[in-house]
Amino acid sequence: MHTRPFRHLHRMPAPVRRKPLVLAAALSLALVVAGAAGATPAGLGPPDPQSPNASGIDDLYWVLVAVTGVIFVIVEGALVAFAVRFRSRGRGREVEGPQIRGHTRLELIWTVIPVLILAGIASFVFSKLPGIKDVPAASAGQSRLRVKVEGHQFYWEFKYPNGVVQVNRMRVPTGRPVVLEITSPDVDHSWWVPALGGKFDAIPGRTNHTWFKVRRPGTYPGQCGEFCGIQHAAMLTSVQALPAAEFDRWFTSEEDAQKAGTSSLGSMTFHGACATCHGDKGQGFIGPRLDLNPITADARALATVIRNGRNKMPAVGKTWDKQQLDATIAYLKKRFAPKGVSSGG
Ligand code: CUA
Numbered sequence: 001m002h003t004r005p006f007r008h009l010h011r012m013p014a015p016v017r018r019k020p021l022v023l024a025a026a027l028s029l030a031l032v033v034a035g036a037a038g039a040t041p042a043g044l045g046p047p048d049p050q051s052p053n054a055s056g057i058d059d060l061y062w063v064l065v066a067v068t069g070v071i072f073v074i075v076e077g078a079l080v081a082f083a084v085r086f087r088s089r090g091r092g093r094e095v096e097g098p099q100i101r102g103h104t105r106l107e108l109i110w111t112v113i114p115v116l117i118l119a120g121i122a123s124f125v126f127s128k129l130p131g132i133k134d135v136p137a138a139s140a141g142q143s144r145l146r147v148k149v150e151g152h153q154f155y156w157e158f159k160y161p162n163g164v165v166q167v168n169r170m171r172v173p174t175g176r177p178v179v180l181e182i183t184s185p186d187v188d189h190s191w192w193v194p195a196l197g198g199k200f201d202a203i204p205g206r207t208n209h210t211w212f213k214v215r216r217p218g219t220y221p222g223q224c225g226e227f228c229g230i231q232h233a234a235m236l237t238s239v240q241a242l243p244a245a246e247f248d249r250w251f252t253s254e255e256d257a258q259k260a261g262t263s264s265l266g267s268m269t270f271h272g273a274c275a276t277c278h279g280d281k282g283q284g285f286i287g288p289r290l291d292l293n294p295i296t297a298d299a300r301a302l303a304t305v306i307r308n309g310r311n312k313m314p315a316v317g318k319t320w321d322k323q324q325l326d327a328t329i330a331y332l333k334k335r336f337a338p339k340g341v342s343s344g345g
Pocket of ligand 1: 151152153154188189190224225226227228229231232233235
């Protein structure tokens with residue numbers, strides 16, 4: 001028996017009330033874009049760059065936004081204009097338009113123009129890359145500062161050449177190139193302080209390098225950019241840039257204090273590393289409570305847990321030196337140990 005294919009096409013389609021739907025969609029899109037644009041001071045853009053490499057990234061961002069924005073408006077404008085201009089006007093859905101094959105000039109134009117656009121973008125990117133990648137040469141009296149950056153579950157540890165250790169907050173001088181050596185002793189993390197350049201993974205067994213040279217004193221926030229476990233979202237960091245003389249004063253006095261065991265390293269490590277899981281007051285959170293926990297009086301047991309981890313607790317202190325371990329144990333004992341329990345260490 002002969003059946004007609006696509007029979008349904010020959011039925012007259014029911015008219016659809018599209019106008020309210022289109023209006024609602026357009027309105028919600030406008031609201032979403034306006035909300036996102038107003039959400040941060042920089043709107044949809046990256047934060048105000050504070051280092052030459054971040055400025056390079058910022059320039060690339062805005063040029064790409066401009067080029068793709070113009071293309072978007074042209075393409076979507078044409079799409080809407082054609083949809084309106086060539087709407088059906090009651091013509092049957094099965095009626096086909098003229099079938100045109102081969103138009104050499106048109107095909108050349110739509111090939112050559114995109115090639116030129118892409119070539120333009122590529123050369124702009126390559127012209128900016130050296131300024132983003134290459135560490136500026138150190139000038140006289142302005143040597144580079146090298147800082148080892150370790151991403152840990154769930155905090156950032158910074159180690160300076162003179163032995164100073166900092167947790168979560170990195171202190172640096174302004175106007176001097178700071179070279180970061182980024183690694184991790186446990187799982188993948190990602191170093192990301194948007195105002196000071198790009199994002200670099202902290203990978204076990206490998207060292208990634210980046211740098212910045214901060215223009216103005218201030219505190220620039222960052223966040224671990226790679227999902228690394230249950231407290232990934234709490235893995236915040238900041239870079240605090242001080243005027244060079246002020247930094248130097250702090251740097252030498254902190255070195256002395258950490259060597260003498262009189263610094264706030266224990267407190268800094270507790271608030272940066274331990275408190276993330278055990279609570280700000282040691283009251284317990286996703287980790288057990290530390291307040292009045294007998295282990296805080298037992299230095300040897302604490303050292304073992306901190307170095308090796310236990311159950312769900314990561315080996316937070318695997319890479320700590322003796323100063324940091326002692327300072328942290330002393331802080332935990334002083335703050336949380338039940339009174340009248342003797343130290344097992
Ligand atoms: Cu560390 Cu996410």
